Amino acid sequence: MKFYYLNLLLLSLLFSNITLAQHTINVLDLGAKNDSTGLNTDVIRKAILQASSKGGGTVYFPAGKYITGPIHMKSNITLFIDAGAELHFSDNFDHYLPMVESRWEGTEVTNFSPFIYGTDLENIAIVGRGKIDGHGKNWWKFSEVDVRNGLQNSKWQLEFKRLNKDVLAPDLPGWVERGFLRPPFIQFLRCNNLQIKDITIVNSPFWTINPQYCENVLIDGITINNPPSPNSDGINPESCRNVRIANSFISVGDDCITIKSGKDRSGRKVNIPAENYTITNCTMMRGHGGVVIGSEMSGGVKNIVISNCIFDGTDRGIRMKTARGRGGVVENVRVSNIVMRNIRDQAIVLDMRYAKGDQEPVSERTPKFKDIFISNVAGSTNRVARISGLEEMPIENISLSNINMQATSGILVEYARKISLYDIQIDVHNTPTIQASNAEFLDIQKIQNYNVNNQKSHIQLENVSQVNISNNFPFKSSTFLELLGSENKQITVHNNNLKNTTKVTQGNTQQVTLSNNIQ
Known part of the structure; x- marks a missing residue:
């Protein structure tokens, strides 16, 4: 009887392995080239469709170098990019036509297809120890397109304008004319259960990982390495819910991790917040900001936890930014256990004056920052912190505690209320340790400065x-x-x-x- 059940178990395991094998498609078996020759877009599309027709499966890339255009995902599909495998994306702009539904810097548009893309999907993953390379250099040239280089009427920009005649543009005019709309590297819209794990991503044309309106997103153990380049942010989850970012290394040309929820009128119309994000155990080496909220936050940002991270050489550490006209509320943010070294500007900055604008009556255009608590931060920087609200909407209920930093300038607070500064040791010489203006309900305790300027x-x-x-x-x-x-x-x-x-x-x-x- 024992042998009977053992045989049943072995048969069951064998059957499950056969089923798994049937649902794993090796792209080489379908004719893909992994020797840097040919364009594999059609083969990869065929592999995804074949796996999808069986209810889902894994599209497997063995070691080698694959050239491809955009990859459009289906539900229940995993891209497995094995160690030694490299996906190199074409820099021929025509390969990313026809244009598709997208969101660009917080505005809903029709634009070039992102390199890896999908809408209204579930259970999708990009995993493996391999690398994907966006070959962004050709795209970066077009970050600023205007009459000086004669490309303001390129066939791509004319097509963009044709498809976006009724786009709800941001409050500031000229946003399309100012730049060539490069596609994000990885962008999913309205997807559920998304995983990106262990891969290395380099040379993004624009924002690197940019899920939109997604739920249950896990980004774990990845490496992003973009050289100094325009707008090549690392991870930008916009208007998503239940996002976990962990154990990753990011060095980019713009912000490393940014939480966003739409821009101005378009963002307020969609009105989907970014909520329930956890960011932990990450290292950021180069970028304008380590972890940033905004400035596109018109749908609101709430319930954010950032912990156990290292920022080394970024321009700023924790940065929250917005401006008049954005609208939206940033609230319930917890930051703790952060090491910052060689921060060029500010270690901590809460800035509601990111763009110039005249004081105006409070309305849906008025942004708000409140209930933000930052503790256990150490390192070196230029200015320790700047908290800067608006005359008509002060920043409210902010706590900085257990801060230990070497800096040039101290802590500046303006247009704020209900501010707690507690147990702070900062060595600054160029400014007072604490400066506050146009503020109320301040609690200042246990502040020390060992590098005092008399x-x-x-x-x-x-x-x-x-x-x-x-x-x-x-x-x-x-x-x-x-x-x-x-x-x-x-x-x-x-x-x-x-x-x-x-x-x-x-x-x-x-x-x-x-x-x-x-x-």
Whole structure:
């Protein structure tokens, strides 16, 4: 009886392996060339259709070098790019016609086909230890197309204009004329259960991985390496839900990871937020920003966790950016356990003035940042943090805690409310340690600076109200608290050890209450 069941088990396993083999299609068996000759677009399309006709399966690329045009996926299909296999995408623009439904920098358009593309699919994957190369150099030349190079009326741009006559363009005019609309490398629209794992991606023509309106997205263990190049962002999930990005290495010509949800009128019309994102255990080496939210965030961004990452040599670390006209709300963001080294500009920046615009009444065009908590950050940078809201919409409920950084400039807060700065050790020399203006409800505790400039105050306030300053023990300071102007109100300074301070306050101190300080 035992042998009977053992035989049944062996037969079952054998049958399952045969079924798996039948659903794995080796592209070489269909005539693909892996010796850098020929164009394999039709063979790959045939393999995907064949697997799809059986309910799904794996399209397998053994080691070798494959040249191809766009790959359009089907549901229940896995592209398996094995170690030693390289997919090289053609840089002949005609291969990416006819144009397809797409989204370009947060605006819905009809555009060149992305290199790997699909709409309204489920259960799709791109996996393996191989490499895909976008050969972006020819595309990068057209990042700025205008009358100076005679390509403003190229056949591709004329076709784009023909297909996009009724496009809901961003608020700022001239967005099409300013550039040649290069396609994203990998873009899926309205797909469910998407995985991209272990592959290496290089030389993207535009944004590299750009899922749109997708749900349950896993990006794990990948490498993206784009040289300095225009708009070659790494991973840009837009208006997606339940996204996990982990264990990846990214070095690109623009932002490394960016969370977006549409731009201006188009983004507000679609109104699909980016929500429930986890980003963890990633390393970013080159790029304008390590992890960025915006500036296209008109559909809103919420419930974001960023942890255990390293940014080394990016222009900025954590960056949230928007502007008047965007609309949308960024809320419930948690950032923790981040190491930043050699950050060129700001380690932390929350900027609602990314584009110039005049103050206007609050409306659907008004963006909002709130409920953002950043802790356990260490490293070196130019400016530690800049928190900059709008007159009509201050940034609200922000916490920076356990920050330890060497920098040139300290923390700047303007047009904000309900701001907590706690347990911060930053060595800065060119500015006051903390500067705040046009803000209310500030809680400033345990702030230290070991590289004090005696010409600068420790804390500088201008036009602020409802401020608590306590539990500080400055290493040294010529002036602990500097007050600019006459509009500061209800400032309480208590329980500080100021024995290393030459002067406790400077400026108009009429609204300052001092108590229980050691001097």
